[in-house]
Amino acid sequence: MEKSYVVGIDIGGQTAKIGIVDARGTVLAQTAIKSNDTQSHEVFIDNLCNAVKSLVEKNNIVMDQIRGIGVGAPNANYYNGSIENAVNLTFGGMKIIPFAQLMTEKIGLPVRLTNDANAAAMGEMTYGVARGMKDFIMITLGTGVGSGIVVGGQLLYGHDGAAGELGHVTMVRNNGRICGCGKSGCLETYTSATGVARTARELLDETDRQSLLRNIPADSISSKDVFEAAQQGDELAKDIFKFTGNMLGQALADFVAFSSPEAIVLFGGLTKSGDLIMNPVVESLNANVMPRWKNKIKVLFSQLKESDAAILGASALAW
């Protein structure tokens, strides 16, 4: 039987999205399951395999037509197919899960794993705004900050498969914010969606400035609240985006010195804030980059639907 389809899976902190993809890159059908309702990776893999099978059957495809499964997940190791110390996953924690092997044993199909940001980069390169580019950096701005680095048309995996942890370069060397990774001052603690909320709480706490955000209980302020306040002209909220974009631009300037990309593609929840984040990022990048690259590096928002990019990218692993 001809194996005309692949399955792409995007595992995030809250949900795992599953899609059936054909050779033209169309997501024929998709579904999602919770990824945070168990601390057992065995239970999660069972749930995931059941969801895949049920999605396939519902769409009048048989499992024999599926060539393989590509999975994007946090802390995934491309080389050995394991998920390593994924502290942001409830079933993760400080352990090494041979995810691809366990899933293959369960479902009888080859499974390839890569980290979620790499999967998004593959999706962007194949179907998105980085089509035809050989050198670009994908930065995902979600709960955390992830990255997928493409050099010479290939994803950069490095010696151990874990290259591209750009959320964890150190931006603040003294009294930096504590990061989930065990370090402090990491980019992620400032420019992720949670970092934006953290900045809001700090600013509200440390100053007397008026702000619409004071109407919201400090603990429940989200980056979306900050965005909405900024849209209504709230100066403090606008300053939070300036601070965030400035920090991100400084980091991007250093990344450019590393791999000299044609473009940097921003992806994830925070990009919904549009110019509020883009303008300070571009300004800061050009103020901090070496003169040879000033105004030469494109900064682009992803063109793919957030759900599709990761599913498509992960599915590309399975061909």
Added chain:
Amino acid sequence: MEKSYVVGIDIGGQTAKIGIVDARGTVLAQTAIKSNDTQSHEVFIDNLCNAVKSLVEKNNIVMDQIRGIGVGAPNANYYNGSIENAVNLTFGGMKIIPFAQLMTEKIGLPVRLTNDANAAAMGEMTYGVARGMKDFIMITLGTGVGSGIVVGGQLLYGHDGAAGELGHVTMVRNNGRICGCGKSGCLETYTSATGVARTARELLDETDRQSLLRNIPADSISSKDVFEAAQQGDELAKDIFKFTGNMLGQALADFVAFSSPEAIVLFGGLTKSGDLIMNPVVESLNANVMPRWKNKIKVLFSQLKESDAAILGASALAW
């Protein structure tokens, strides 16, 4: 006639070293000319071509046996063979010199150009301590700080051929030292040989601490002086190395997050200080890197003679 030889050239700020290399990687003969006695790149290229011809003739080889010429130079662009805005070369300055083309017209042989740090990385990968490695970062600690990044066994050139300017990531974001590149706070201003001398002058100026270095006129203190003082137990000199190594280790930790290398190879004048620089670098790297890489990244000194590494690396371009 069989083309059994190549010529490797290493252009530095003071001298250009020229070597004839055979297929086994033996430097059969070498010579050097001044690179800082003219502001005209035409005159320099004339001098260089004459030196190549004369070296070849002296060694009973004819030009027809030379397959090509590989050149390592600061600010060299691998893709188009030009030297761009090389402010550290007297014949450089803020201009674009189509070096490979001009030299080919003059000498009648194919010429390939790469930057000096990339050439050193190729030498190290082919004949040195990085033999067999597919992912490593070469950091050159000389007058400036340069880098050659190898990923998947290939030099990383990036979109415009200029990737790997790791001497110009920003280490100090407020009141950083002014850098020759036009930025401030660059790694190079702290951890190059000149950066070490600058740190010495600052520390002597800002404190009353006793030091052997006070016996030397401040303006003429070199990194070699600091090394010699440290060897004699001078506490201030030892602190300068600790400061330098700590800063370099912090930078390396961020580089590891980018490309996850098997090793970092240190090369150039400053490595002559041995443990004085190596110990704080390793300590700082492991204190600042993500937990997954702690104590896993090798930090190595180059094993090649400084002159040979760049000549050999450059010559590899010519095969």
